[in-house]
Structures are given as structure tokens and as C-alpha cells.
Amino acid sequence: MKLKFGSVEENVVTREEFPLEKAREVLKDEVIAVLGYGVQGPGQALNLKDNGFNVIVGQRKGSKTWDKAVSDGWVPGKTLFELEEACEKGTILQFLLSDAGQISAWPMVKKHLTPGKALYFSHGFGVTYKEKTGIIPPPDVDVILVAPKGSGTSLRRMFVEGRGLNSSYAIFQDGTGKAKDRVIALGIGVGSGYLFETDFYREVTSDLTGERGTLMGAIQGIFAAQYEVLRANGHTPSEAFNETVEELTQSLMPLVAENGMDWMYANCSTTAQRGALDWWKPFRDATKPVFEKLYESVKTGQEAQKSIDSNSKDDYREKLEVELKELRDSEMWQAGATVRKLRPENN
Numbered sequence: 001m002k003l004k005f006g007s008v009e010e011n012v013v014t015r016e017e018f019p020l021e022k023a024r025e026v027l028k029d030e031v032i033a034v035l036g037y038g039v040q041g042p043g044q045a046l047n048l049k050d051n052g053f054n055v056i057v058g059q060r061k062g063s064k065t066w067d068k069a070v071s072d073g074w075v076p077g078k079t080l081f082e083l084e085e086a087c088e089k090g091t092i093l094q095f096l097l098s099d100a101g102q103i104s105a106w107p108m109v110k111k112h113l114t115p116g117k118a119l120y121f122s123h124g125f126g127v128t129y130k131e132k133t134g135i136i137p138p139p140d141v142d143v144i145l146v147a148p149k150g151s152g153t154s155l156r157r158m159f160v161e162g163r164g165l166n167s168s169y170a171i172f173q174d175g176t177g178k179a180k181d182r183v184i185a186l187g188i189g190v191g192s193g194y195l196f197e198t199d200f201y202r203e204v205t206s207d208l209t210g211e212r213g214t215l216m217g218a219i220q221g222i223f224a225a226q227y228e229v230l231r232a233n234g235h236t237p238s239e240a241f242n243e244t245v246e247e248l249t250q251s252l253m254p255l256v257a258e259n260g261m262d263w264m265y266a267n268c269s270t271t272a273q274r275g276a277l278d279w280w281k282p283f284r285d286a287t288k289p290v291f292e293k294l295y296e297s298v299k300t301g302q303e304a305q306k307s308i309d310s311n312s313k314d315d316y317r318e319k320l321e322v323e324l325k326e327l328r329d330s331e332m333w334q335a336g337a338t339v340r341k342l343r344p345e346n347n
């Protein structure tokens with residue numbers, strides 16, 4: 001249906017409009033092969049299975065995530081296979097290896113994309129940056145995307161709680177004439193809240209911007225800046241952490257989630273309101289040039305290139321661990337660990 005967001009009309013699909021029964025009918029003859037069992041793999045595969053679809057998992061034998069798949073109830077030789085065997089058996093191949101992993105697995109996956117099958121992504125990365133990834137699908141298959149806007153962990157948790165994480169959907173190639181029904185049915189099947197339309201290019205550029213920006217990179221940067229200023233002015237770690245992170249995640253963001261920033265503002269002290277109304281524009285103006293620089297770096301493919309280069313190195317895991325350790329060992333997140341332990345519900 002068409003729905004207005006502010007004054008802009010968009011194509012969206014809701015669960016009322018496309019119920020689960022309809023999704024099951026559309027996909028009743030399909031074997032959905034979920035390739036990769038990292039973060040999105042488990043969330044999507046388990047939700048699809050619990051929603052009554054015919055799902056198998058493809059994963060490297062002997063890997064940690066193979067064992068995780070077994071402990072999640074996937075049965076070797078019945079619903080859990082080596083990657084290639086899953087590609088052979090599946091009629092819809094959900095390509096959920098890491099974006100760098102997709103590059104090395106592509107020649108094998110491509111071999112099994114016989115006419116009529118569907119190739120499904122949760123990111124526009126592989127296809128958009130085809131000069132860098134070599135991922136060029138054959139013409140007689142559907143190439144579709146459902147991109148949950150959040151972690152696979154949340155996708156599963158929210159499903160179990162009877163909620164739904166929103167996803168975008170896109171069709172890159174309709175090789176069978178069935179791509180639209182297939183993509184919507186899969187979007188509903190993996191447990192999406194509502195689905196909004198996009199294309200592969202817009203999905204990848206917005207996603208790369210968001211995770212580098214307000215979802216992760218920018219928020220960590222703003223946290224660090226404020227925490228450092230408070231500490232430099234004699235505030236304790238407890239005070240700096242609570243006033244920077246804990247209050248935001250525990251008290252204020254849940255209110256924003258429920259009713260919007262306007263409502264949260266309206267329900268704080270008049271003192272906070274005055275200051276927060278005065279200061280949001282200077283913060284916007286100070287950071288906007290950084291966001292513009294970020295978007296440019298995404299647009300030119302530089303961000304994609306960097307992530308391919310670093311993720312394909314042999315010592316990638318060790319290097320990553322060093323950088324994550326720096327975050328973990330920072331005083332702010334050390335303080336955070338102590339503060340989390342002190343939450344009454346964790347005692």
C-alpha cells in the first residue's frame with residue numbers, strides 16, 4: 001500500500017496486507033537455504049522455521065557456527081549441510097555470509113544458481129559494488145533483498161516477543177516473474193515489522209552511512225567526547241557514565257522509542273527543555289560536515305573498498321580484536337560494565 005510519512009508517500013507492505021498464511025502459500029514449494037550462520041543467519045533461519053517454512057542451513061563443517069547451528073536444533077544431513085550441498089538443494093539461496101565471505105564463496109554459489117532459483121541478500125553490498133566483489137548474477141534467476149534494519153540478534157528476540165523489526169525490500173532482477181511475491185513473502189517470513197521499498201544502491205549507501213553514523217560510529221564518538229569532558233572537569237566515572245550513557249539507554253531512549261523526541265522533550269524539566277532546545281542546533285551544525293564527508297566516502301565506494309580490504313586479510317580477526325579491546329578497556333566502557341552489574345535486575 002501507499003502510506004504517507006510526513007508529506008512523502010511511500011510503497012510499504014504491512015503484515016495485515018500480506019499475512020503469514022499468504023507468505024506460506026507463495027513459498028510452499030520452495031526450499032529456503034540460509035547460507036551462513038553468523039548474526040543474520042540464525043535470526044532469519046529460526047524465524048522462518050518457526051513460521052512454518054521449509055528451511056535448511058548451509059555452513060562450513062567444523063566451524064564454531066556449525067556447532068551453534070546444531071545446538072539451535074538444525075540436524076546435520078537433514079536440515080544442516082555444507083555450504084555447497086545447501087546451494088544444490090535450495091531453490092531460494094539466502095546469501096548471509098559476511099560481505100567479504102560472499103566474495104570468496106561466489107563462484108561456488110553461482111554454479112548452483114540454475115534458472116528459476118532466487119538469490120536473496122540482506123545487504124545491497126555484493127551487487128552494488130560488483131566491480132569490487134565480482135558478484136554478477138546470471139539473468140534467469142530472481143535477485144532480491146530483504147534487509148532487516150537491526151541486528152540478527154534483535155530480529156530473533158523481537159520475533160520471540162511477538163514484535164517485529166522493520167526491513168527494507170528490493171528487487172534487482174525479476175528473472176522468473178515471481179520476484180515480487182517471493183521477496184515480500186520472505187520479508188514477512190523472516191519476521192519483519194513492516195517492509196519499505198528501496199533498491200540495492202540506496203540500501204547499501206544508507207546502511208553504510210547509518211552504521212558509521214548515528215547507529216554506531218557517531219554515537220560512540222559523541223559519548224566519548226562528553227565523557228572525556230566530564231572526567232577532565234573532575235566528575236567521577238559513575239557520574240560521567242550515568243550522565244552520558246546509562247540515562248540515555250535506560251530512561252530517555254525508551255521514551256523516544258515510544259513517543260518520539262518531541263514527547264521526551266515535553267516530559268523533561270523546563271530547565272532541560274530550555275537547554276536542549278538551545279543546544280541541538282549547534283550539535284547538528286558541528287557534525288553535519290562530518291556526515292557529509294562520510295556520505296561522500298560511502299558514495300565513492302571508498303568505505304566498501306576499505307571493508308573488503310580489511311576483512312579479507314588473514315590476520316583480520318586478531319586486528320579486529322585489538323581494536324575492540326581498546327573500546328572494551330576504555331574507562332568509559334569499564335565503568336559501563338560495573339554500572340550494568342549494579343542494575344537491580346542483574347542482581
Ligand SMILES: NC(=O)C1=CN([C@@H]2O[C@H](COP(=O)(O)OP(=O)(O)OC[C@H]3O[C@@H](n4cnc5c(N)ncnc54)[C@H](O)[C@@H]3O)[C@@H](O)[C@H]2O)C=CC1
Nearest residue numbers: 036037038039040041065096097098101104122123151152
Ligand atoms: N549482522 C547483522 O545483524 C546484519 C547483517 N546484515 C547483512 O547480512 C549479511 C550477513 O551478515 P552477518 O550475519 O553479520 O555475517 P557474519 O559476519 O556473522 O558471517 C556469517 C557467516 O559467514 C561465514 N563465512 C565468512 N566468510 C566465509 C567464507 N569465506 N566462506 C564460507 N563461510 C564464510 C561465517 O562462518 C559466518 O557463519 C551481510 O550481507 C550483512 O551486511 C544486514 C543487517 C544486519
Ligand SMILES: CC(=O)[C@](C)(O)C(=O)O
Nearest residue numbers: 148149150151152207211
Ligand atoms: C545491524 C545492522 O543493520 C548493521 C549495523 O548495519 C550491520 O551489522 O551491518
Ligand SMILES: [Mg+2]
Nearest residue numbers: 123207208211
Ligand atoms: Mg550494515
Ligand SMILES: [Mg+2]
Nearest residue numbers: 148149150207
Ligand atoms: Mg543495517
